[in-house]
Amino acid sequence: MSKHRRKIPLLPLRGILVFPYMIIHLDVGREKSISALEEAMVHDRLIMLATQKEAQNDKPEPEDIFPVGTVAEIKQLLKLPGGTIRVLVEGLHRASIEEYVSQELFYLVEINEFDELEPKTPELEALTRTSIHQFEQWVKLSKKIPPETLVSVVVVEEPGRLSDLIASHLSLKIEDKQALLEAVNIKERLEKLCEILSREMEILELEKKINVRVRKQMEKTQKEYYLREQLKAIQKELGDKDDRTSEVEEYRQRLSEQELPKEVAEKINKEIERLEKMPPMVAEGAVIRTYLDWLLALPWSQETPDRLDISMAETILEEDHYGLEKVKERILEYLSIRKLTEKMKGPILCLVGPPGVGKTSLARSIARAMERKFVRVSLGGVRDEAEIRGHRRTYVGALPGRIIQGMRTVGSKNPVFLLDEIDKMNADFRGDPSSALLEVLDPEQNNSFSDHYVELPFDLSRVLWVVTANVMHNIPRPLLDRMETITIAGYTEEEKVQIAKRYLVPKQMKDHGLSEQQIVFSEGTIQKVIRDYTREAGVRNLERNIANLCRKVARQIVQERRKSVKITAQNLHTFLGAPKYRHSQAEKQHQVGVATGLAWTEVGGDVLAVEVSTMKGKGKLTLTGQLGEVMRESAQAGFSYIRTRAKELSIDEEFYEKTDIHIHLPEGAIPKDGPSAGITMATAVASALTGKPVRSEIAMTGEITLRGRVLPVGGIKEKVLAAHRIGIKKIILPQENKRDLDEIPGNVRRSMEFLLVEHMDEVLKAALVHEND
Known part of the structure; x- marks a missing residue:
């Protein structure tokens, strides 16, 4: 292979590469390139064509241009508008740039030209045939080159020219083309060409597979579209509507009509699109429809304006309920704050009472x-956590929890939401519903309550929560900690009379179609119904008895055609039968071994007579009257205290070895428990052993310790009311229960005397009748 050196102008090419024997049009616009063309035209019309490494470079330096290119002959020049020159060139042979002689007006380079004079060998022949075969395969697969071109390539006999011709027809990267151009050795060039052709064939095969797959998918889609x-x-011809389209349009219409948080609107939009793309009769379509109905029905932003007229609110509360001052005061406080600020979170009130x-x-x-x-949800008997938080949408028949269901029912973001009977919930293998309520009833968390079905945070902070329970000790402590507890202890007899007169009697008369002329209640009738026919802290049984009276009167008016029926305390038994309950009466005389105690029950307070008998024996202590474990322990503590104080009380110090003591609490069929009767039993035992009577006008309650300390107990209001009902005038209470006296109605508190004690010695001093009294 010979070399020839000469100096010719250089034309740098951008994004294109010219092979020998290749005829191509080039558009030239750069000043240096135009100058190079002019120089070539002046001399022998030869120019060096070399490709830039970076096509974007407008002013390439020598190092930016590939060192091997093609010497070409300029066949034709044509000046285009805008100063561009279109030039037709034909590649002659390869050359390498040895030196840049001048770089001023244009690049003048000294080149080495290569003559391809390589003898034919069997190996070269094999490579040539392989190249032709692969090129034929490539043409068939690519279909980018007409068959005539293939014929013109195949007839070329020189291996070097053939490889350049094939390379010029391939759509290759500049780097690959440059590698072929730089391969001066024909054998190397053919090997590279075969390698490139093999690679291109693999790519074409992959493209073909992809195209077939895409075409099939497109054909299927087009077929479905065509059929739809x-x-x-x-359907249009038959007058039927496309249910799917109209349904999707309806959902979109409902979405556009509502003001929803951005996150919710995006979720709904996404689900509508899923529904739209889903084929008809797919089971999941029903799940999405139900989900969309729930999301669109929830009150994400709907609120009702609060009535912030404090006087009006107070009047309404007074109209509806007698007493209950603490609750009314709390609601009026909340309304007052709402009038001053809009950001007030809803309170969580827990009403505890019988x-x-x-x-x-x-x-x-x-x-x-x-x-x-207003919305009410009863939690009595709820065992499943999903009742509060809802089920996952993956379950069959999944629904949101009761909280979200209640919010949808009420259609407002700020209702009064009542969670009834919260102390009746239970936990089992399905989870603990009370734990799920922690998020609902936590003012710091419930602004983004998460329901498993809805899967979007829902704001419950504007809700005014009211929780009810019968007893506080059944409410889990973490839940109780999040609530503001207001205890409703029950009503006094006077309060019940007023409630009956103001609310219950008018309501039942209206329900039974009776007028004030047809049924007349005397002054003492309601009081007698309360005392003899009911035993409760509330007024439910009282209302039931009043309804019973109204029914009896209604029958007499209709059957006997009477114009009016008067119910008095004397004829009450003819309507309601014999009295169901009897109330204990205060002892008339002071008695030895009998003390009056006060007890709390679920239906209010009650009075207990503690009886103690002593007899000769071996110091056995007997307890009867269905006493619970705590009450038995209180009796033992009281007995031990008496033993330690035997000398001071003038009792034989060895009485516990000679005397049997029997403590009994009447109404033995009724279970009794609690520490409240501790000082009462100790007083009765002391009275029986000393022979000193207990004052009949005194009742007492309090827990006792072995040292004789008197500890506070609960239910003071109910116990005092029970004592007041039977005519007790003096009550002994633990010193620490002084704060509970404020809860007792003023008229009751003024009519009674309270003796506050800290030690059992004070109890015995006040309760027992001493010789000098």
């Missing part, structure tokens, strides 16, 4: 006073 359009046309005291109806009154919507 046909179905639409048929059945029938008006907890549920009080929640309704709160809603009426504030002009808010």
